[in-house]
Amino acid sequence: MKITLTVNDEVHPLEVEPRRVLADVLREDCRLTGTHLGCEHGVCGACTVLVDGRAVRSCLMLAVQCDGRSVRTVEGLRGPGGEPHPLQRAFSAEHALQCGFCTPGFLMVAAGALAADPTIGEDPDRVRALVESNICRCTGYEPIRRAIVRGSCPGSVA
Amino acid sequence: MKPARFEYTAPRTVPEALAALADTGRDVRVLAGGQSLLLEMRLQRLRPDLLVDINRIAGLDRLGVDDGMVEVGALVRHEVFDSPWAVPGPLGTLLSLAAPNIAHPPIRALGTMVGSLAWAHPASEWCAIAAALDAVIRLRGPEGAREVPARDWFRGPFETARRPGELLTSVRLPLLGEGTGVGFIEHRRTHFSFAQVGVAAALTVRDGVVVEARIGLANCADRPVRARAAEQALVGAEIGSTLFARAGRVAADQDAAPLAEPYADVEYRRHAIAVLVGRTLRQAAEGARQ
Amino acid sequence: MWSRREDERLLTGGGRYVADLVVPGCLDAVFVRSGVAHGVLSAVDCSEARRVAGVVGAWSAADFPSGLHVPYTPSAGLSAEEAVAGREWPALVKERVRYPGEAVAVVVGEDRYRAEDGAAEVAFQVGPLPAVVTPRAAADDSVRLFDGLSNVAFQGAAGEPIEESVWRRAAVVVEAEYRQQLLMPTPMECRTILAVPGGDRLTVWSGHQAPHRLRGQLAALLGWPVDRIRVVAPDTGGAFGSKSAIFPEYVVVVFLAVLLGRPVRWIEDRMESMLTATRGRGQDQRVRLAADADGQLLAYELTIDADVGAYPHLGAGLPMQTARMATGPYRTPRVYATVRSVLTNTMATYPYRGAGRPEATIALERSMDALARRLRIDPAELRRRNLLPPESFPYRTPTGRVYDSGDYGAALDLALETLDYAGWRAEQARRRGDPSALPLGIGLSCYVERSGGEPGGLHEFAGVEAREDGTVIARCGSASSGQGHETTFSALVAEELGVDQVRVELVEGDTDELPDGVGSFASRSAQVAGAALRQACELLVQEARARAAGLWGLPVAEVAWSGGAVSPARGGAAMDLGELVKATGPLRVEDRFESDMGFPFGAHAAVAEVDPELGTVRVLRLVAVDDCGVVLNPMIVKGQAFGSAVQGLGQALYEGIPFDDDGVPRLANGLLDYLVPTAAEIPPITVKDTCTPSPGTPLGAKGAGESGCIGTPAAIVNAVADALRLADPGVLRMPLTPDVVWRAAR
Structure with missing residues (x-):
């Protein structure tokens, strides 16, 4: 099928089999390998991307479902001038990543929520719900929680 | 694993969808939220021939209230019910108590309530609530529209009364009367695990006596269960921990038919059902305006 | 701007994992x-x-x-x-x-x-x-995996057998059986x-x-x-070892x-x-622990039937790590551990973070708490009476290890103080008098482990190269999988050479870059590869001074080295490494370094609340005090300690592989069935450290990163046993799922 994905503001006309999942099309057809596959059954969240601004599991969505829609991946998180997203800085500052494999998924879950509501970092319950969305095997999560608070509330330290 | 090959169509109208679904010689599946369907396809436990993606059909995302019922369209996502104000009154509270138990936010952003009813997982939160409230499932098919009450809907694990070619268009749930107390509690091993037991309850209490009781059980049998024997044990009796414990016992012994699971044999599961029903009733009673 | 050198690429989608390579x-x-x-x-x-x-x-x-x-x-x-x-x-x-x-x-x-x-x-x-999935079931050879051969693929022992009279004469003997369940490193x-x-x-x-x-x-x-x-x-x-x-x-x-x-x-x-995927742990254990009436340990015996999976190729000898570390941090005079490695119809067992030491620690520390209950001695006091004192090192254990250094009591004291042990004991007493309160327990776990590797594998290769442009390339045989080597090792080399960190680049994990290498496992990278890099830096400095001596016609002793540059000791212009390379040609040294084993140690403490009606466990507090000697990068080491404590929590409460009757794991729903901890399960955790340098390694560093898997599980299990006041600790089989705890509480 012919589809068009707008990924990180760039238009990608693509020819894909209906069965190809969004994650594979992003990684292989769009060559955006920052979206990782950790479980391919919707649990771990490493593959989380934003579709029309909403965080979804790109392993449980078909690329054809996204025809004409807008997708944002970790590669599209930097600002227009190439400056890092506050969450990217905060993750580093809080040592919220070790192997880095799950990191793009956590960043996108948090970035989607933050774009929808810039005050989310002020609500500990909602931050917790974000961290509870994905799996990390290295950090023990607490640094990720602190990083989301830090990245959401510039100037604050959790 | 990757999904096996299939054909895909994304109709714009319900009649177009029904036309696609009419191809009953093949394995045709409806793709709504897809959070269970695509998972099963990824595991190649399902290898459908054709997917009918209904996400581009206008109007199926309608959530409306009329006649003491809320009608939830086939494309209303789980996450809508995270908020207790999405649906008025105690039903809205009940749905918002249950919603956070469904997977996690990115899954709730896509998955749908009606899709859960179609999928009929024995541990589904929405299915337990539908059973408790005897929700009405609305379908359209080759022979026109029909409605099926939840009591006739669930036929077994992942089995429903849906006929070939039919599309679930919405579900209607009764708005619970003001003053009805609601409760929803799940018992699970971690945040990501399926519920070992889930209980939904709605209690109407007058002068300290139960007037009406609704109890739905998730993962307590091979299908969602309405705990009618426990409900009967409650109606007309004086609320209190003794009553709730007794109702829990009745639900576990008479209404539930739990199967053994890893880390939860039948003995433990019956015990946990009794405890959880008691606790959920207590939660509901606390919320009931007496 | 970035705390680690790895961070920018990993945070922007620029990481390159194997699946990303085009x-x-x-x-x-x-x-x-x-x-x-x-x-x-x-x-x-x-x-x-x-x-x-x-x-x-x-x-x-x-x-x-x-x-x-x-x-x-x-x-x-x-x-x-x-x-x-x-x-x-x-x-x-x-x-x-x-x-x-x-x-x-x-x-x-x-x-x-x-x-x-x-x-x-x-x-x-x-x-x-017919399939056999536990070592007990497989050991009798009624079902053989290899025709004509026993399922017992390996046997070994550490220490000397203990005479029966020792057990007969002891005031108390705790006997118990434990199962260290199979885990997946994940x-x-x-x-x-x-x-x-x-x-x-x-x-x-x-x-x-x-x-x-x-x-x-x-x-x-x-x-x-x-x-x-x-x-x-x-x-x-x-x-994580896998x-x-x-x-x-x-x-x-x-x-x-x-x-x-x-x-x-x-x-x-x-x-x-x-x-x-390879499995970790997998031991059926029997223990006997004898003490006198004052709680002085007299003897400890550990009998291990280890599940090594269907093929003995990866881990038949792994349980010997448990046997050799059976002594733990105590001055028990007699310790004897035996191993039977048994083939079963499961994927092979292989090291998983901790690799043999968690099994040793959990068995001993659960038994210590049981002993404390039997003797009615506070479990912290019982441990204090038996911990090896700081002056006992080097200490040769009855099971053949030579512990390098430690102040085990200091780690325990810091853990108790950080936890507010007395405060939680008071809360426990209060709850015991309040029928509506959920029971609460406090669990301790003291451990000593081994880092660096085993004799024959305690070495590493490293090289340092100075380039004309003033940059330095460091190479070593280790390979990072999240430990931040680029950050830590570059900083180490920069400091050793006195050059700016930005001028140092680490190259590792590529066999074309270095003729030989050993790798990253057994908590060895900082301890062994770090020391190898330091040694290579020393060699580079020697070579630089020798070259400068030749260049300047001076004796080497009159060439000074400071701030990344050589200079005539009696005065004169300094020449930095880049200039030296321009003047004298390529400058690259490589060397092999041999370390001793290190013995990191620590004390973990947990407070857990149990809902006896449902059997659910809620960990309220977890304190991990670890001592891995000199720490090279505190942020990274703390991150390792925290993350491994959470894996230890998973081992204690959630993770396991259930089998159906045909011997197939019941994990058809993947990570919805194999339950690693999520953020919702994480209690407040405090990680602290003490520092006892290792005398056996030049940097004083011991291994870090496996501590939580080793120390944490027993602390949590002991807290649950304490909450329920269990006489037989063996009834709590990990993972402590609600059904297990409910049955134990009945």
């Missing part, structure tokens, strides 16, 4: 796997698969050379010739399936989708045989390998902890000299890449890992 014409390999745990394979038919569009080929064992086997791992005594003799591990099943998920065929396609299309068309039959990136032939060489990319070891194994397999193979470990998404081996799938992929002359990769799918 190699034109690369094929995907998919394995066809047995759903039966134990059985006789017949009639594998790949012909239909070969006809599927996009499939390049399909092979069963019959299509392969008969000698295509998985080599065993002799490193650190993980396996041995006597364990594997007569027990071949074929790369694809020939006749007998011995574990569920064992590969019976491989299909190679233009991409994973097409290869899976082909895999679905491979026909085969497995005639089931790195977020599953296993990966990509083999790219080119010219007469082969480049192999793999998320791997020991690239040089893999290179050697592959060379032996292909009958090639090692210099025809290059192994590169790019960014690796976690390992990525240092060679597996059947790796053997097949490399063989096919050479056969086809095309790049072939295998990116393990999470669902296949549920059956075929």
Whole structure:
């Protein structure tokens, strides 16, 4: 099928089999390998991307479902001038990543929520719900929680 | 694993969808939220021939209230019910108590309530609530529209009364009367695990006596269960921990038919059902305006 | 701006894991796997698969050379010739399936989708045989995995047998049985390998902890000299011990890449890992712990039946780590530990973070708490009476280890103080008087572990090169899978040489960059590779001074070294490394460094609340005090301690592999069934450290990173046992799922 994905503001006309999942099309057809596959059954969240601004599991969505829609991946998180997203800085500052494999998924879950509501970092319950969305095997999560608070509330330290 | 090959169509109208679904010689599946369907396809436990993606059909995302019922369209996502104000009154509270138990936010952003009813997982939160409230499932098919009450809907694990070619268009749930107390509690091993037991309850209490009781059980049998024997044990009796414990016992012994699971044999599961029903009733009673 | 050098690329999608590498014409390999745990394979038919569009080929064992086997791992005594003799591990099943998920065929396609299309068309039959999935069930040989051979593949002991009179005369003897359940390391990136032939060489990319070891194994397999193979470990998404081996799938992929002359990769799918990823732990233990009436330990005996999986190639000798560390941090005069390594119908057991030390610590520390209850001595006091005092080092244990250094009591005291032990004991007493309060327990766990590796593998290779532009390239044989080596080692080299950190670049995980290397496992990188880098820096400085001496016509003693530059000691212009290289030519040193074992230690404490009605456990507080000697990068070490404590929590409460009656793991829903901790399960955790430098390593560093898996589980289990005031600690079998705790509480 012919589809068009707008990924990180760039238009990608693509020819894909209906069965190809969004994650594979992003990684292989769009060559955006920052979206990782950790479980391919919707649990771990490493593959989380934003579709029309909403965080979804790109392993449980078909690329054809996204025809004409807008997708944002970790590669599209930097600002227009190439400056890092506050969450990217905060993750580093809080040592919220070790192997880095799950990191793009956590960043996108948090970035989607933050774009929808810039005050989310002020609500500990909602931050917790974000961290509870994905799996990390290295950090023990607490640094990720602190990083989301830090990245959401510039100037604050959790 | 990757999904096996299939054909895909994304109709714009319900009649177009029904036309696609009419191809009953093949394995045709409806793709709504897809959070269970695509998972099963990824595991190649399902290898459908054709997917009918209904996400581009206008109007199926309608959530409306009329006649003491809320009608939830086939494309209303789980996450809508995270908020207790999405649906008025105690039903809205009940749905918002249950919603956070469904997977996690990115899954709730896509998955749908009606899709859960179609999928009929024995541990589904929405299915337990539908059973408790005897929700009405609305379908359209080759022979026109029909409605099926939840009591006739669930036929077994992942089995429903849906006929070939039919599309679930919405579900209607009764708005619970003001003053009805609601409760929803799940018992699970971690945040990501399926519920070992889930209980939904709605209690109407007058002068300290139960007037009406609704109890739905998730993962307590091979299908969602309405705990009618426990409900009967409650109606007309004086609320209190003794009553709730007794109702829990009745639900576990008479209404539930739990199967053994890893880390939860039948003995433990019956015990946990009794405890959880008691606790959920207590939660509901606390919320009931007496 | 970035705390670690790795961070920018990993946070912006610029990481390069094996699955991200773009190699034109690369094929995907998919394995066809047995759903039966134990059985006789017949009639594998790949012909239909070969006809599927996009499939390049399909092979069963019959299509392969008969000698295509998985080599065993002799490193650190993980396996041995006597364990594997007569027990071949074929790369694809020939006749007998011995574990569920064992590969019976491989299909190679233009991409994973097409290869899976082909895999679905491979026909085969497995005639089931009875399966055995616990060492107790397998040890009697009523079901044999290898005809004519016992399932007991290896036996060993540490210490001397203890006379019966010791037990008879003791005031108290605690006896218990424990099961250390099988676990899955579960790195977020599953296993990966990509083999790219080119010219007469082969480049192999793999998320791997020991690239040089893999290179050697592959060379032996292909009958090639090692210099025809290059192994590169790019960014690796976690390992926790599980990525240092060679597996059947790796053997097949490399063989096919050479056969086809095309790049072939295998990116393990999470669902296949549920059956075929290496398992950790897996011991049935019996203990006897004797003490006098004052709680002085008299003797400790540990009997281990270890589950080593279907093939003894990876971990038959691993349980000896448990036996050798059985003494723990106490001055018990008599300790004896025996090991029986038993084959079962499960994927092979292999090191998982902690690797033998958690099993030792958990058995001993659970028994210590049971002893404290029997003697009515406070468990902290009981430990204090028995911990080895600081003046006892070096200490040769009855089980043959020589502990290097420690102040075990200081770690315990800091843990108790950090936890507010007295405060929680008061809260516990209050709750015991309040019928509406949930019971609460406090659990302690003191541990000592071993880092660096085993004799014969305590070395590492490192090199330092100064370049004309003033930059320095550091190379070492380790390979990072999240530990931040680029950050830590670059800083170390910069400091040793007195140059700016930005001028130092670390190159590791590439066998073409350094002739030899050992790798990253056994908490060895800082301790051994770090010291090797320091030694290489010293060599570089020596060489620089010698060259400057030649250049200036001075005796070497009159050439000073300071701030990354040489200068005449009696005054004169300094010359930095870049200028020196310009003047004297390329400057590169390489060396091998040999370390001693290190013995990190610590004390963990947990407070847990139990809902006895449902059996749920809520950990309210966890304190981890670890001592890994001199810390090179506190942020990274603390991150390791925290993350491993959470893995220890998973081991205590959530993780396990249940089997159905046919011996197949009940993990059909993947990570919805194998439950690693999520953020919702994390209690408030405080990580602290004490610092007792190791005298056996130049940096004073001991290994870090495995502490939580070792120290935390027993603290949590002990807290639950304390809450329920259990007489027999053995009834709490990990993981402490609600049903287990509910039964124990009844």
